[in-house]
Amino acid sequence: MDKPLILTRDPQLLDHLHQLSAAAGATPNVHTDPRGALAAWATSHLVLVGVDLLGELQALAPNRRPGVYLVSMEHLPDRAFREAVGVGIDGVAELPRSDSWLMELLADVGEFRSKGVSIGVVAGSGGAGASTFACALAVxxxxxxxxxxxxxxxxxxxIDMISGFDQLDGLRWEGLGQTTGRLSARVLRESLPRKGRLGVLSWADPRRGLVPFAVREAMSASVRGHDITVLDLPRTPDPVVDEVAARCTHLVVVVRTDVAGISAAGRLLERILPAGPASVLVRGGAADLTAIERVLDVPVIAAxxxxxGLNEAIDLGxxxxxxxxxxxxxxxKVTLRHFGLEPARGRAA
Ligand SMILES: Nc1ncnc2c1ncn2[C@@H]1O[C@H](COP(=O)(O)OP(=O)(O)O)[C@@H](O)[C@H]1O
Ligand SMILES: [Mg+2]
Known part of the structure; x- marks a missing residue:
């Protein structure tokens, strides 16, 4: 669990921030001297700077980083905003007016999974089985x-239909379309339709399409709030999809073994490889995996x-x-093991 860094010498502000932290389930790391806080400045996911120490911090000119907020118990003069921008502060919270907003942020840090992994799954050619496999991987x-x-x-x-989540209540992409601010990992996790330890974000009405801001926020909140996030990616070129692929920790391309399937997969790989290393899952039984590996020049995980009875099981939900x-x-299981996310054989479920 990550600790938020608080920088202030103001006892009233500190008291207030302690109360908010306790309510959010976060244990802050408090520093009264900005110089002594520089190591924590670099590693904490959230930094709250009391307006009383803004000047001292500015003099130190620490490296710019995201997740830094200026906090104050009073209305802030415009000058403070200008100085805040100077040290790269992301936002300003005047308390108690912004209490609930700040609590959300603090709760989010408590949730932070610094090892959250994302796996994008994409089909080498249409109908190869990427969406089905993405569901299986997440389940x-x-x-x-x-x-x-x-x-x-x-x-x-x-994917909600494939994974049997389509009848469950909960957040769908449409509910995120209006998002303009930071989406909390906890809010996302608690809002998704859920079975056991799996939450699914799918479409009620696809016509709105991918909203870049909502996609970025959802992916980042999901990775912060879950150990493993699986993303079902379309194979059609789209700048939003390419950005998501580039942010994935791992990419899996599901490849059919016929000539057309291999050739289409080769083209797709050319497009997505700049996004990061990919691995191949072969759809089909009797394939020469070494030959496919050689032709595509990408590691093959398995066949x-x-x-x-797959379609019947999916029809039954x-x-x-x-x-x-x-x-x-x-x-x-083999794919999770390939990425070091599942115990070695024998101990696997
Ligand atoms: N391992 C598999 N065994 C049998 N049928 C499969 C398998 N994987 C996928 N399918 C079937 O192939 C079809 C296309 O799968 P889908 O996952 O939608 O492909 P993609 O997302 O790559 O276009 C579906 O009818 C699905 O049920
Ligand atoms: Mg698909």
Whole structure:
């Protein structure tokens, strides 16, 4: 759990910030001397600077970083705002007026998973099985950790339908369309339709399409609030999707083994490889994985043969993993293990 850094010498302000922190479940790290706080300045995810120390901080000219807010118990003069901008402050909170906003921020830091991992899944060619596999991966990850599944493909089949979440109440992308401020990890996690440790963000009505700001906020809040976030990415070129791919910790391309499938996957890889290293999951049983690895020049994780009864299980709302030994469960486990996110064989569920 991360500790917010508080910089102030003002006892009344400190008292107030302690109360807000306690209510938010955060344990702050308090410094009265900006110089002594420089190490924490670099590593804390949230820094609250009392207006009383703004001048001293400015004189030290610490490295600019995101997540720094100026806090005050009084109305701030314009001059303070200008100085705040000078040290790269993200925002200003006048208390108690902004108490609930600041509490949200503090609660978020308490939630912060510094090791939150994101895995983007994309099809090498249409219908390869990327959306289905993304669902399986998220369901499997949620057997051990807090996981989220984000549908980045408004015109895909709907990951809530594939994973059996479509009847559940909760937040959909449309609810984020109006977002203009920072989305809290806790709010996102608690609002998503949920089964056990998995939350799913999908579309009620895809016509609004991807709103870049909402996508950025949702991805970042999801990664902060979950151990593993799986993203179902469309294969069509789109600057928002390319940005999401670039931010993913890992990318998985699901590849069909026929000539057309390999050729389309090659083109897709050319496009997405600048976004970061990718791995391939082969859709189909009897394939020469070494040859595919050689042709595509990308590591192959495993082959995923056809799973019998998959469409029936999805129609029944049971999701893609009907048993722990099913093809998709195995493929998901091997993939998590490939990224070091699942214990070695033997201990695996
Ligand atoms: N491992 C699998 N075994 C059998 N059918 C599969 C498998 N993976 C996907 N499918 C089926 O293939 C079709 C396309 O899958 P989908 O996940 O929507 O592909 P994509 O997202 O790559 O376009 C669906 O009908 C799905 O049920
Ligand atoms: Mg898809």
């Amino acid at each position: 499997q990850a949620a057997t051990r950790t807090d996981a989220a599944l984000l549908d980045i493909d408004p015109y895909g089949p709907g 995923m043969p056809d799973q019998r 049971l999701g893609p993993i009907h048993s722990r030994r099913s093809v998709l469960a195995r493929a998901a």
